Amino acid sequence: MVDLIFLAIFLGACWIGARKGVFGAAAGLCGSLISYVGAVKIAAPALTPMIAGILEPSVEKMLLRAGGDKLSQVIQGPAAALGAQLDSLMQSLRIPEHLFDAVRQNLQVSGQDLLSAAAKAVSQEIAPVLAFLVGFTLCKGAIWLLVRLAGSKLPVVRAVNHGAGLALGAAGGLLTILLLCLGMRALAPQGVGGFLDQQSLAQSHVGAFVYSLFP
Secondary structure (H helix, E strand, O other): OHHHHHHHHHHHHHHHHHHHHHHHHHHHHHHHHHHHHHHHHHHHHHHHHHHHHHHHHHHHHHHHHHHOHHHHHHHOOOHHHOHHHHHHHHHHOOOOHHHHHHHHHHHHHHOOOHHHHHHHHHHHHHHHHHHHHHHHHHHHHHHHHHHHHHHOOOHHHHOOOHHHHHHHHHHHHHHHHHHHHHHHHHHOOOOOOHHHOHHHHHHOHHHHHHHHHOO
């Protein structure tokens, strides 16, 4: 799944580069670098709390399905009544062990029930990588729009060599994939998140190659 997404990004960048020419491809190349910095430094920290809050209701439903009917009343009840059962209940909810401490902290600080505390911990684990992807996409879109508006007013853009644009487009696609891999490795969760978690990225052909270049 991850490799197919990266392949689509690469082919799309090649097509855009060949269609737009050198100027557009060069802008895409620079745009990937700017988008990466903007996503990591600005978008991920700014958007993570909002995305975590949006995710929580869906994560609660997912945890309820994982726990089953027998656990529903227990995990939605008072945290003080859980006692020594807490670890086993979290395992029943399929919560990764490295999140156990975060769940306990949520229980102590906010007085939430186990379900809410677990959903908050899992959401906060997944949210950074989603915030990075959203930020990267928004930055790329904004830069593409600026280049499109500028290109329509500059005759030289319409006369550039499309073969060189294809080459630069391919380079921009590879750079985009490289930056996405590095950004997602830094922010991707462990044990949750489906194909966005660190294990899935490391097991993909593209991710494994990039991580071998940048261990």
